Amino acid sequence: MxxxxxxxxxxxxxxxxxxxxxxxxxxxxxxxxxxxxxxxxxxxxxxxxxxxxxxxxxxxxxxxxxxxxxxxxxxxxxxxxxxxxLELKDYLKIQEKIRKPKFYENKKTSISSIFPNxxxxxxxxxxxxxxxxxxxxxxxxxxxxxxxxxxxxxxxxxxxxxxxxxxxxxxHLCHIYYAYYASPFRNKKVAALSLDGGGDGVYESISVFDQHGQHKRLHAAHEGILGPIYSMITLLLRMKPNEHEFKVMGLAPYAKEYHKIATKNFLKSILSIKGIKFIKNPKLKDFYFSLVEALQYERFDGIAGGAQDWLEENLATWVSNVIDYTNTKNIIFSGGVALNVKANLVISSLNKVENIFVPPGSGDESLSIGACWALLDKLKIEKEEKKKIQPLNNSYLGSDISKKEIEDFKNHPVIKDKYNLIKGEPNKLAAKALLNNEIIAICRNRMEFGPRSLGHRSLIANPSSKDTVSKINSSIKGRDFWMPFAPSIIEDEIKNCIEDNSKCDFSYMTFTANSKVNKRKDFIATIHPYDSTMRVHSVSKKFAPSFYDLISCFYKLSGIPGVLNTSLNIHGKPIIMKPIDLINELLVVEGVKIDNIIINNLFFKLKEI
Ligand SMILES: [Fe+2]
CATH class of the missing domain: 3.30.420 (Nucleotidyltransferase; domain 5)
Incomplete structure (x- = not known):
């Protein structure tokens, strides 16, 4: 066997x-x-x-x-x-009552003392x-x-x-193994990098896989403080660390260059790079209060912009040095920092990089998959067998929806009260509704793995309607006003919508891309208003046929080959898994208004009052 x-x-x-x-x-x-x-x-x-x-x-x-x-x-x-x-105030309490006495007064502290119950x-x-x-x-x-x-x-x-x-x-080994075997890279040497807020005492690691899939760890250390510092910047801006870093990234493009200078200069003083190694300034006493003191007179957007520039510049230098050191131009990047889609664009734009892959769910949720692949390596599977380990190809790895769950949804009093079941082909009905600037919730087929909704648990809308942004924000999501939405575009049309970047795999919304000027009108609701980038999702005909078909129907009617796609959840809650979650967490909430719902092959339309 x-x-x-x-x-x-x-x-x-x-x-x-x-x-x-x-x-x-x-x-x-x-x-x-x-x-x-x-x-x-x-x-x-x-x-x-x-x-x-x-x-x-x-x-x-x-x-x-x-x-x-x-x-x-x-x-x-x-x-x-x-x-x-923990809530935001609890994270601040940890800094005040645990970290400050520990680092500045040399006191022994215990986290249980501030959360006794x-x-x-x-x-x-x-x-x-x-x-x-x-x-x-x-x-x-x-x-x-x-x-x-x-x-x-x-x-x-x-x-x-x-x-x-x-x-x-x-x-970090799990981060590395996950990203390598999720990638399409086989038969070629690759450098695999991981970077996060800390796991098993490590912030950064570098491995190499040769053309036979043989793994070798080159480096692992707790000097690359990009992750923890970015998290503390998030806290400094009064957003939740380890969760809201993407909001700092979204805020960053709004900053003017002169507002970023002080933040960048301070951050440069605490971290340097020598070859493939990061070197933390040994004088840095702690991560949070050092930032509070140094950035006390700085504007919020300047802090976000300065931190993002610092992150991007460090990553570009690090990746460039790793390429020189390992003599391979194929890069794999994972760990929490790889969720920074803007930084991923910067890395992918390096001339030295030939191919780059960032897997879906590169944070800690994917460690379970990485551990499985690390075990296969530990069990010493043969070279030929390693090649049989299949790339992910898609992220639809979660639960499907059963016939009973569909029936229960259809017969639920909330649905019977608020929605009409419409006869017809759901994708064609959806295309017409999108053209009419209506919002559609999709809950069908297997759920996505990772933090991005990729058409199976999604809220979609017409990307050319700017009103869509405020409509979704005010009537469903409660999102922050500065955060852009993302587009899902059928794979054949991606190249016509973004500036050429054939090095990246856009299947998982793990990169942003520069939008083409002539497409900005069509995708106005999904473009960052200040830097014109899009966190684009390429929709595969093979792996997401129903979503591909829906967008194709809309393309025929509108001439636009994509839709606005945001996660199907309410602010602060996880993405919907089952149809009943959609009722319990969205449809019964006062003020929430979803015009249409697709549950597998059924199409529901909100009743007109
Ligand atoms: Fe991690």
Whole structure:
């Protein structure tokens, strides 16, 4: 029996917990726990995600051969889902009452002292009695070992496996393996980089995969503070760290050059690059209060713009140096920092870069998939078998919608009261509605994995109507006014809508692109008003046939080959997973108005009052 035949259950159990099942070199299913619990980024043991993956794949726990677990460090605060529980004010409290005394007064501090009655927002399943609310630094070695053992025993018990069946992998190794095997790059040497806010004590790592898929780690360190500093900039601007960094990125283009200067100069003083290594200024006392002091007289947009420029410039230098060092021009980038789609555009624009791939969901939710692939490597599959590991090709890895769920939706009193079921082909009906500047919620086929809605759990609208932005913001999403929407464009027409960038794979909204001047009128509602970029999504006829067909129908009527596409959720909640979530979280909310809904092959239209 080939090792590829083994069925592997991947688990990540810190924030953005998820589960994945890999078999025969293919990701059969991957789901984030947040979608089941309906708590954004929830952490802990992903019991709901595991059950959903088993249900989707029609497998049983007894069919699983191995467990691949991401994260060598068992950190109680993460296992107890702290980042999904804390509010903005709590993050500020941590800085004032934990970090400040620690770094400036040399005091011993404990996070449990400021959250004495800590209650996780989601269900982490791990026991609060067994796990003290502590950060890793607060634990001594025996405590660390005890907690690590508790975690393993818990997982073995819940999955009905032996502890010896569980294989644990380093956080950044999981980022790297996920991105490599998700990519289409086979038979060629690639440099794989990861960068995040910290995982298993590391901020940045560099690996190389040769043309046979042989992996070698070149570097791993906790000097590349781009991620944690950007998060603290987010907090400084009074947005939630580890979640709202994309809002800083969206704000950045509004800044004038002279407003950015002080921020850039300070940030340059705290980090330098020598070859493939970052060097943090040893005089930097802490991440947050150093920024507060240095940037106290700066404008908010200048801070955002300066931080984004600093991030982009550092990444460009780092990637360029890695290319020189590794002698390969094929780049793979993953980790939380790779969610910065503007920085990804800058890297892809480097002359030295020949090909670049950023996978969907490059943050910690994909560690479960990375762990599965790291395990295959550990089990020493043959060179030829490695080539059988299939690229992701698409991100529709989640739950499908059952006939019963569709029936339940159709017969739900809220739907019967507010909507008419319309006869006809849903995509053609949708095209007409879009032309009429109506909004459509789509909930059909398998759910996307990762933070982007790519046409299966999406809200779509006419991209040429500027009124659409305020209509969606005011009647559904409650988004921040400065954040642009994104377009989904059929793959054959992408090249006519954006400036040439054939190095990137635009399948997953992991890059922005410069819009073509003659297309800006058609896509006005999806273009950043200050830099004219678009976080474009290329819609594949093969992998997203129903969404491709819908856009094609609209193209025929309007001459526009794309739609505005935003995630199907209400502000602060995870993306909708099941039709019933759409009712519970959107349709019953006062003020929410969705003109049309597609549930698989059914089309519902809002009744006229
Ligand atoms: Fe990470």
């Amino acid at each position: 080939s090792l590829l035949d083994k069925i592997i259950l991947g688990i990540t159990d810190t924030h953005d917990a998820s589960a994945a099942i890999v078999h025969n070199g293919k990701v059969l299913c991957a789901i984030s726990e947040e979608r089941i619990q309906r708590v954004k980024s929830t952490g802990g043991f992903p019991l709901g995600a595991i059950n959903s993956c088993l249900e989707e794949t029609k497998l049983k726990l007894s069919d699983i051969d191995y467990i691949a677990l991401a994260g060598t460090r068992a950190v109680p605060v993460n296992l107890l889902g702290i980042s999904s529980t 800590y209650k996780p927002k989601g269900n982490p399943f791990y026991s609060l009695k067994e796990l003290p609310l502590k950060e890793y630094r607060e634990l001594n070695q025996p405590e660390r070992e005890k907690i690590a053992q508790y975690r393993l025993n818990f997982i073995a018990n819940k999955t009905k496996k032996q502890v010896s069946d569980i294989h644990i992998f380093d956080h």
